[in-house]
Structures are given as C-alpha cells and as structure tokens.
Amino acid sequence: MYRDRIRRIRRGMRAVGASHLLTAAPEHIRYLTGFRGEDSAAVVSGGAIAVITDARYSEEAGERVEKLRKEGVRARLVMRGRKGLAATAAEAVKGRSPVLGVEERRITAATWKALGKLLRGKGKVKAADGIIREERAVKDGWELRTMRKAVRIAEKAIEDVRGGIRPGLTERRIAMMLHAAMVHYGADGPSFPTIVAAGAGSSRPHYETSDRRVKKGEPVLIDWGARTEGYGSDLTRVFFAGRMKPPAGRAYAVLLEAREAAIKAVRPGVAAGEVDAAARRAIESAGYGGRFTHALGHGLGLEVHEAPLIGAGSREKLQEGVVFTIEPGIYVPGRWGLRLEDDFAITAGGRTARLGSLPLEPEWAVTGE
Amino acid sequence: MYRDRIRRIRRGMRAVGASHLLTAAPEHIRYLTGFRGEDSAAVVSGGAIAVITDARYSEEAGERVEKLRKEGVRARLVMRGRKGLAATAAEAVKGRSPVLGVEERRITAATWKALGKLLRGKGKVKAADGIIREERAVKDGWELRTMRKAVRIAEKAIEDVRGGIRPGLTERRIAMMLHAAMVHYGADGPSFPTIVAAGAGSSRPHYETSDRRVKKGEPVLIDWGARTEGYGSDLTRVFFAGRMKPPAGRAYAVLLEAREAAIKAVRPGVAAGEVDAAARRAIESAGYGGRFTHALGHGLGLEVHEAPLIGAGSREKLQEGVVFTIEPGIYVPGRWGLRLEDDFAITAGGRTARLGSLPLEPEWAVTGE
Numbered sequence: 001m002y003r004d005r006i007r008r009i010r011r012g013m014r015a016v017g018a019s020h021l022l023t024a025a026p027e028h029i030r031y032l033t034g035f036r037g038e039d040s041a042a043v044v045s046g047g048a049i050a051v052i053t054d055a056r057y058s059e060e061a062g063e064r065v066e067k068l069r070k071e072g073v074r075a076r077l078v079m080r081g082r083k084g085l086a087a088t089a090a091e092a093v094k095g096r097s098p099v100l101g102v103e104e105r106r107i108t109a110a111t112w113k114a115l116g117k118l119l120r121g122k123g124k125v126k127a128a129d130g131i132i133r134e135e136r137a138v139k140d141g142w143e144l145r146t147m148r149k150a151v152r153i154a155e156k157a158i159e160d161v162r163g164g165i166r167p168g169l170t171e172r173r174i175a176m177m178l179h180a181a182m183v184h185y186g187a188d189g190p191s192f193p194t195i196v197a198a199g200a201g202s203s204r205p206h207y208e209t210s211d212r213r214v215k216k217g218e219p220v221l222i223d224w225g226a227r228t229e230g231y232g233s234d235l236t237r238v239f240f241a242g243r244m245k246p247p248a249g250r251a252y253a254v255l256l257e258a259r260e261a262a263i264k265a266v267r268p269g270v271a272a273g274e275v276d277a278a279a280r281r282a283i284e285s286a287g288y289g290g291r292f293t294h295a296l297g298h299g300l301g302l303e304v305h306e307a308p309l310i311g312a313g314s315r316e317k318l319q320e321g322v323v324f325t326i327e328p329g330i331y332v333p334g335r336w337g338l339r340l341e342d343d344f345a346i347t348a349g350g351r352t353a354r355l356g357s358l359p360l361e362p363e364w365a366v367t368g369e
Numbered sequence: 370m371y372r373d374r375i376r377r378i379r380r381g382m383r384a385v386g387a388s389h390l391l392t393a394a395p396e397h398i399r400y401l402t403g404f405r406g407e408d409s410a411a412v413v414s415g416g417a418i419a420v421i422t423d424a425r426y427s428e429e430a431g432e433r434v435e436k437l438r439k440e441g442v443r444a445r446l447v448m449r450g451r452k453g454l455a456a457t458a459a460e461a462v463k464g465r466s467p468v469l470g471v472e473e474r475r476i477t478a479a480t481w482k483a484l485g486k487l488l489r490g491k492g493k494v495k496a497a498d499g500i501i502r503e504e505r506a507v508k509d510g511w512e513l514r515t516m517r518k519a520v521r522i523a524e525k526a527i528e529d530v531r532g533g534i535r536p537g538l539t540e541r542r543i544a545m546m547l548h549a550a551m552v553h554y555g556a557d558g559p560s561f562p563t564i565v566a567a568g569a570g571s572s573r574p575h576y577e578t579s580d581r582r583v584k585k586g587e588p589v590l591i592d593w594g595a596r597t598e599g600y601g602s603d604l605t606r607v608f609f610a611g612r613m614k615p616p617a618g619r620a621y622a623v624l625l626e627a628r629e630a631a632i633k634a635v636r637p638g639v640a641a642g643e644v645d646a647a648a649r650r651a652i653e654s655a656g657y658g659g660r661f662t663h664a665l666g667h668g669l670g671l672e673v674h675e676a677p678l679i680g681a682g683s684r685e686k687l688q689e690g691v692v693f694t695i696e697p698g699i700y701v702p703g704r705w706g707l708r709l710e711d712d713f714a715i716t717a718g719g720r721t722a723r724l725g726s727l728p729l730e731p732e733w734a735v736t737g738e
C-alpha cells in the first residue's frame with residue numbers, strides 16, 4: 001500500500017520537476033508511511049523515503065520503518081537530535097542540482113526560509129503543494145470501507161443517543177453520551193470535537209458546546225463524527241425536543257431540497273463550485289438569501305477537511321474515488337440555525353453513493369419531551 | 370484585561386520596530402481578543418486591533434468586537450469575504466512606510482510570501498515571533514486561579530478513576546472514565562487526548578491509547594489534563610494494578626529524586642536548561658543514562674505546550690508568573706516506561722508553587738487487582 005502511494009507521489013514530483021519532496025503535515029506523513037508523530041517530516045526522493053523525527057518517537061518510527069522495508073519500500077529513519085527540522089531535512093537532499101519541493105501551505109515561513117538558506121548554492125526550493133493533497137483525495141477500496149465503518153459507528157451512536165435528547169439535558173452531556181457510544185461501537189474517538197448547539201447557538205456554524213440546557217421545541221444541532229484507523233466521518237442532524245416550531249420546519253424542507261439538488265449535480269469531472277451553486281440556488285430561491293454562510297462541503301479522510309473544497313467558485317474537479325460531505329445550512333443570527341450533513345463518495349462507474357443511511361425525515365428529528 | 374494585553378504587546382512591537390503585528394495563531398488571537406475561530410487573524414497597530422475572520426464566525430466575532438469596544442479597546446471586525454487571509458491582512462496595514470511584524474513560526478510560507486508581494490513598495494514584512502509568545506508566558510492572577518482550577522479538576526477526576534484501574538480494563542475505557550469525570554467536575558473537556566499506556570506501551574512517551582487490556586503488575590502510564598476557560602492542566606502518573614514489579618520500583622524512586630532536584634533549581638532568572646540539567650543528572654547518575662529521551666518540561670496555558678521550553682540547553686529564563694510542567698521520565702524501549710508530571714508556577718516573591726496536590730507515594734500508585 002505505502003509502496004504504491006510513494007510511487008504515485010513520485011509521478012507528481014516528476015510533473016513539477018522536483019527531485020525531492022518534503023512534507024511536514026502529519027496526515028501526509030501518515031498517508032505515505034503509516035507513522036504518526038508531531039514535529040516530524042518525510043522526504044521522498046527517487047522512490048525512497050526518509051522519516052525524520054525526534055527521540056520521543058524513536059520506538060514507533062523505528063518499527064514503522066522496519067515494516068515499510070518488509071513491504072519493499074526503501075525507507076530510512078533520520079533522528080533530528082538537537083538540530084531543527086529544516087537542517088535535518090536539508091541533509092536528506094542529495095544529488096546533482098536537487099530541486100526540493102515543499103508544501104508552502106503546510107510548512108511555516110521559518111522552516112521555508114531556513115531551507116532556502118541551507119540549500120543555497122546546492123539546490124533549489126520550489127512550491128509543490130498539491131501533490132500529496134490531490135493523491136489523498138482519491139480513496140482506494142480499503143479507505144472507502146474504513147470510511148463506511150466510521151460513518152456506521154457515528155450513525156449507530158446517534159441512534160442510541162437520540163431518544164435521550166430531552167428538555168433539561170445540557171449540550172455537553174449530549175456530547176459526552178455520543179462520545180461514549182462511538183467508543184462503544186468501536187471508534188478510536190470522535191473525529192473532531194462534537195458540536196451540540198441548542199437554541200440560538202445553532203445559528204453559529206462553529207458553535208462551542210457549553211452547559212446550556214435544551215428547551216422544548218428549539219433546535220438542537222449536532223455535528224459529530226467517529227474516527228477509526230485514522231479516518232473520520234462527519235455528520236450533522238438537528239433534533240427538536242417535543243415538537244418542531246414552524247419557521248424551522250419550513251427551512252428544514254428547503255435544506256432537503258438543496259441537498260437533493262446538490263446530489264444531482266455530483267458527477268465525475270464536475271467542478272465542485274457547480275455542486276455548491278446547485279444547493280445555494282435552492283436555498284436562495286426559497287427566500288433564504290444570505291443565510292447559507294459557508295461552503296457546501298469538503299473532502300473527508302485522514303483529515304476532517306481535505307481536498308476537494310466544495311465551495312462557491314471552487315474549480316476543483318470531482319472524480320471517481322473522492323469522499324466528501326454535503327452540508328447545506330440556513331442560519332438566522334441570534335435565533336436559530338439548521339444544517340443537514342452526510343458523507344458521500346463517487347464510486348466505481350461514477351455513481352454517487354451515500355456512505356450511511358441515517359434518516360432525514362422531519363418526524364425522526366422530533367425526540368422525547 | 371484585553372486592553373492591557375494589547376498595550377503590553379504594543380511595547381514589544383516598538384522594541385522590534387514593527388508598526389503593525391499580524392498573528393494567525395488561534396491562541397494568540399484568543400489571548401488578545403477573547404475570540405475563538407479557525408482560519409482567522411488579528412492585526413495590532415497603534416493600540417487598535419482588527420479581527421479578521423470569515424462568515425462562519427460573523428456572529429461570535431461581531432459580539433466579541435462589541436465587548437472589546439465597551440472595554441475601551443479600539444477594535445474592529447474585518448470579514449475576509451472571498452479574499453485570502455494575506456490579502457485581507459495587507460489591507461489593514463496602513464500609514465507611512467509601515468513595518469508589519471509577522472510570526473514566522475506560526476504562519477505558513479504561502480501566507481508569508483503573499484504578504485511580501487502585497488506590501489512590496491508600500492511597506493516591509495519583518496519577523497516578530499516572540500512578542501505575544503513571551504507575553505503569554507507570564508500569567509496574571511486570574512490566569513493562575515483558572516489554571517489551579519484546571520489542575521484541581523484533573524486531580525479530582527483521577528482520584529475517582531484510580532480505584533477502578535484493575536487488570537482486564539482497556540486503556541480506552543480508562544481514558545473515557547477520566548473524560549467523563551473531568552466533565553463532571555466542571556471541565557470543558559480534556560486539554561489534550563488522554564494517553565493511557567499499559568505495559569510495554571508505557572515506554573513510548575507519546576503512545577496512542579488503544580484497546581489493550583491492563584495486566585497485573587505492569588505499569589499503566591496516564592498523561593491527562595482538564596481544560597477550563599481555555600486553560601489546560603497537564604499531569605502524569607503511573608499506576609500498577611495489584612503490585613509494582615521491582616525494576617519499576619527503583620526507577621520510580623529515581624524519578625522522585627530527579628523531580629526534587631529540578632524543583633530546587635527553579636528560581637526567577639534561572640535558565641530553563643539548568644532546571645532540565647538538574648533532573649537529567651539525577652537520572653543519569655542513577656544509571657539510567659540515555660533513558661530520559663525528552664525535555665523536562667514546558668510552559669502551560671492556553672496551549673498545552675507554550676513558552677518557556679524547559680529542555681537541554683534552553684536559554685529561556687524562568688520568571689515570576691510562569692506556569693510550567695516538570696515531568697522526568699525513564700523509558701526502556703519495548704519493556705516499560707515511567708513518568709511523573711505536575712504543574713508549577715513561580716508566584717509573587719519568586720516562590721515555586723505546585724498547582725496541585727496529587728499524591729506521589731509509590732504505595733498510592735498501586736491500585737486494586
């Protein structure tokens with residue numbers, strides 16, 4: 001698996017003229033080697049890979065490199081010692097007039113400047129941001145199965161918790177219940193800090209879960225996901241304890257339409273911005289202009305936000321193998337907000353497949369009182 | 370509070386000759402404004418501050434800016450729209466030959482390069498990394514009280530969970546129990562993903578909690594902390610279900626000595642490296658040379674790792690108001706590892722104060738079987 005991934009990255013490197021590629025993004029390092037550590041890096045060159053880390057991770061990294069070698073990967077471990085990341089990485093750059101590709105959006109300005117100095121007169125540093133990011137956007141069969149599992153765990157957990165969403169319960173308590181249920185069903189943990197937003201808090205797309213208590217009839221927006229084998233799911237539902245108040249009821253129906261419009265627009269080769277536009281049109285033409293304040297969706301995998309971005313004007317193309325969210329929302333500041341989010345993939349043959357099966361009916365969204 | 374913080378930052382800016390200071394580090398933005406959001410930034414200039422964010426956070430950021438104004442801060446909100454962070458920040462840089470200080474260790478190379486281009490011919494971009502970082506290292510009375518609370522919550526939680534650490538329990542189950550107990554005692558959540566490492570896993574300083582089950586007599590290393598009002602605690606203890614095996618027993622005593630040596634070395638004005646050296650000497654002279662593979666400690670606050678770094682050779686000076694961890698460890702790869710960690714402050718008058726009171730006796734570390 002890692003051997004193939006490194007081979008594909010090498011193809012991307014050739015395309016931009018980089019003899020070496022440095023990444024310091026944890027998920028990129030994990031994708032290429034399986035190694036997980038902070039303050040670490042990897043340098044790919046000519047089909048070989050150097051894993052750079054410090055003494056805290058020597059045991060894990062050593063084992064990982066051994067496993068990669070057994071898989072036929074020319075891997076080696078480079079310990080940083082007391083040297084900086086840039087100095088250690090620069091030493092791994094060899095050969096005649098090497099060109100080191102770096103991910104300018106994933107390394108700090110300090111590291112970038114240090115690399116430039118260290119390689120002066122020896123080689124060049126060049127921006128090479130998209131290579132691993134784009135490779136990661138296309139999932140293989142194992143990744144897709146793992147992500148279906150992450151969705152299934154999150155869905156089972158909410159089914160357990162849903163019945164207990166009643167007036168008086170705090171947001172944080174609901175988040176804890178979900179966490180415990182996800183771990184019970186086999187998650188390593190939540191894929192991001194669960195958002196539980198009751199009442200007016202639901203109008204804030206990135207609300208921070210608090211000790212506020214659920215009141216009858218108001219929306220309880222829950223944005224959660226499970227992580228398994230590194231891969232996360234990302235779902236959103238809105239519940240209403242006892243009954244759904246009318247303005248929310250209408251907006252809920254509009255979100256379902258927007259979602260359908262988006263799903264219809266998905267196909268291999270479509271620009272992601274067109275999918276966003278389809279949903280946005282449905283929301284605006286229903287009279288909620290300016291109330292959908294974020295992108296329609298995003299790629300999903302080792303990171304909860306990865307390629308492709310499905311937002312207004314996005315030119316990234318959807319293709320077979322991408323896994324992404326569709327999450328239209330309507331927000332009335334200070335009053336209420338609704339969002340419905342599921343995870344989808346474009347599978348073999350260009351078919352759009354939803355990765356889960358959680359109900360969407362408004363009746364299902366009304367819980368006990 | 371924010372007004373004073375911004376005033377102190379302004380002093381630091383004058384010292385390096387920056388007319389403006391850009392930060393994109395979430396904890397720095399929170400420290401200066403109270404605002405919390407991803408993909409955001411703040412620009413300080415002449416005692417005023419601009420908060421830069423996108424539509425997802427318009428409600429929170431708008432309220433925050435209003436509150437800052439009531440406090441007497443010249444604050445304003447700048448929405449990014451579809452422009453990048455660099456372009457929006459560059460627009461906030463005005464005046465005759467402005468010098469924009471940036472945190473090169475906290476912004477990406479891409480943002481740094483974009484700022485350079487955007488300001489070409491109008492102003493200069495200059496590295497200004499330490500200003501907010503160093504200001505944040507010194508805690509005020511409220512921060513210190515909040516951090517004592519974060520420690521107290523974490524300690525109460527482990528006292529609850531300790532008795533239940535028995536053979537057969539999984540690492541993940543212990544982490545869940547701790548999480549629930551911390552929330553019960555008033556935490557917003559854990560301050561970082563709890564590490565529970567049973568048996569050989571304990572030899573890995575950054576082990577990832579798994580479904581491994583605790584066995585009788587082996588070390589169960591727990592590294593955990595609680596977060597409240599943004600501030601986190603960070604503690605480590607090792608437990609032994611039923612009994613403590615001999616090699617661990619000896620190392621445990623050595624850690625206690627190393628810890629005492631470090632505490633004795635702490636005083637205002639000391640170089641942090643000297644404190645690390647005191648502990649390291651104690652461990653090495655006891656015959657565990659090369660077995661203490663990480664820094665002795667680190668500053669603690671809004672981030673779990675912040676200034677000062679207490680590692681080998683660190684020249685950062687400890688001073689009144691710093692809050693930091695002391696966490697000596699001994700690791701035998703593939704076999705076992707021990708670490709003891711508490712949180713300390715240098716309080717008024719230069720006194721070293723431990724922020725908690727969790728027992729350290731080896732007898733306390735032995736739990737039920």
